[in-house]
Amino acid sequence: MSYLLKAGLVVTFDKSNNPVAYNADVLVEGTTIAKVANDIEAPAGVKVIDCTGKWITPGMVDLHRHVWMSVLKGSHGDMLLSEYLITSSWTVQPDLTPSEIKIGQLAGCLEALHNGVTTVLDHFHGMHSPEMADAALEATIQSGTRVVFCPSRASAPTKLLPEWEFEREAEAAEWQWAQLKEWAKRDRGRLSAGGRVMLGLAYDIVAPWNIPQSQEALKEARSWPAAIITAHVVQGPQIKTWKDADLLGPDVVFSHCNVLSHRTSPEDEMWTALKENDSRVASTPVDELGMALGNPVALEAVKRGVKSGLGVDASSINGGDMFSQMKIILQWQRGTEADKILTSGAEEPSHTSWVASDAFRLATLGGAEALNMSHLIGTIEEGKKADLLVFDAQSPNLAACEDPFRGFVFHASDADIEVVMVDGEIVKEGRKFTRFKWASVARDLKAAAEGIRNRWPKEKLDRLWKEYYAQKGTPHF
Numbered sequence: 001m002s003y004l005l006k007a008g009l010v011v012t013f014d015k016s017n018n019p020v021a022y023n024a025d026v027l028v029e030g031t032t033i034a035k036v037a038n039d040i041e042a043p044a045g046v047k048v049i050d051c052t053g054k055w056i057t058p059g060m061v062d063l064h065r066h067v068w069m070s071v072l073k074g075s076h077g078d079m080l081l082s083e084y085l086i087t088s089s090w091t092v093q094p095d096l097t098p099s100e101i102k103i104g105q106l107a108g109c110l111e112a113l114h115n116g117v118t119t120v121l122d123h124f125h126g127m128h129s130p131e132m133a134d135a136a137l138e139a140t141i142q143s144g145t146r147v148v149f150c151p152s153r154a155s156a157p158t159k160l161l162p163e164w165e166f167e168r169e170a171e172a173a174e175w176q177w178a179q180l181k182e183w184a185k186r187d188r189g190r191l192s193a194g195g196r197v198m199l200g201l202a203y204d205i206v207a208p209w210n211i212p213q214s215q216e217a218l219k220e221a222r223s224w225p226a227a228i229i230t231a232h233v234v235q236g237p238q239i240k241t242w243k244d245a246d247l248l249g250p251d252v253v254f255s256h257c258n259v260l261s262h263r264t265s266p267e268d269e270m271w272t273a274l275k276e277n278d279s280r281v282a283s284t285p286v287d288e289l290g291m292a293l294g295n296p297v298a299l300e301a302v303k304r305g306v307k308s309g310l311g312v313d314a315s316s317i318n319g320g321d322m323f324s325q326m327k328i329i330l331q332w333q334r335g336t337e338a339d340k341i342l343t344s345g346a347e348e349p350s351h352t353s354w355v356a357s358d359a360f361r362l363a364t365l366g367g368a369e370a371l372n373m374s375h376l377i378g379t380i381e382e383g384k385k386a387d388l389l390v391f392d393a394q395s396p397n398l399a400a401c402e403d404p405f406r407g408f409v410f411h412a413s414d415a416d417i418e419v420v421m422v423d424g425e426i427v428k429e430g431r432k433f434t435r436f437k438w439a440s441v442a443r444d445l446k447a448a449a450e451g452i453r454n455r456w457p458k459e460k461l462d463r464l465w466k467e468y469y470a471q472k473g474t475p476h477f
Helices: 067-072 081-089 098-114 130-143 169-184 208-223 238-244 258-262 269-276 285-290 298-303 323-344 356-370 404-411 438-455 458-472
Strands: 003-013 019-029 032-037 047-050 054-058 060-065 117-124 146-151 197-199 229-233 252-256 280-283 308-310 388-392 417-422 425-429
Touching: 003 356, 003 388, 003 404, 019 356, 019 404, 054 356, 054 404, 060 098, 060 252, 060 280, 060 308, 060 356, 067 098, 067 117, 067 130, 067 438, 081 458, 098 117, 098 130, 098 417, 098 425, 098 438, 117 229, 117 417, 130 146, 130 169, 130 197, 146 169, 169 197, 169 208, 208 229, 208 238, 229 238, 238 252, 238 269, 258 269, 258 298, 280 298, 280 356, 285 323, 298 308, 298 323, 298 356, 308 323, 308 356, 323 356, 323 404, 356 404
Parallel strands: 003 047, 003 054, 060 117, 117 146, 146 197, 229 252, 252 280, 280 308
Antiparallel strands: 003 019, 019 032, 054 388, 388 417, 417 425
């Protein structure tokens, strides 16, 4: 269908990268924003949506999410990273069934859409069997979300104590590469009709001892071409390792990068490597702070000219919304800079250095730039994809807000989103999904979550962590 969003307040960025908000109509034809202007007459057959008293914004872009982990929601919010890895990533995760992965993936995509996230970089680290891989991709396509689907080329440990062992690594590498190459043949990695789901690669195993192997692997991925190559960096030296191996580039998104928060020199080699190679940073401030990964660096990246955006990471740890991430990154940056001023005795500035539109940009255009998709999404412009949100600006949260950027970042929630559109398709309207009945999804999700908890009760996981910690202490990453 085609749509005319009539008489709304368009909240976006102009071609000079300035935040702007103005009254206009938005005409959507097929998958595309066809026209943005005042008093557009609805062509025949176009559905008109009255947006009087509403905000029309770009859909949000999540640069780092493990989508399938919605099936473990609420499991990890009080854990440090090391505890989470031992009691989930390297134990529970490989034990899941394809059906558990599938419902987690579907529910995770719908959770993103429910919260106004229309594009996700999915670091899919649940690829422990061909059946799990197929199940995740099928659910992703069915959901209607725009996704850069990045399966993780890795295997789970077969033993944690007394020493780590990876006895299935060779077998996993063989079938995973075969699966990735098969997916790459689908219209050069366009995994769904129209390319709403694109193939990428998650590759966390670059290390000084396997540089030739990693160079060959990423050369292979870039030949597909993989839309994005992504990897975790917490407090380790991976950025330098990638640089020394000549693996950086504008298709690389590093998640977290908390190690950079302590590297304050303007000439720091890691920051310089990111900027010179146009590689990007994805911050997930809520869990980075909560799990002691380190301090978030998204706005520091902006200051240094490195493309960056925000992500949720895992909704087993925190909520699946970007509103929390925007608030936390903005207030953390403000607080950190203010603390330096207060403790140094310097004169306080007259205004804050960072404003709400900076956080709004991280969640929209910044994320689009990091995915090399800003020509398609991230702003409301004629010719771009129709990934749009309609907010009820008369809601209890927003009715008194004059500035939509402050309203969006500080006051809005999923309850205020009336319409979510991806690729010109309305996937949520009247606060309900259009492709699925949530009650049915929720029933299957709850059953899967209960099954996992029955196999892996808290007492069992607590014993596992205590045993590991007693012998090994806290692993560092």
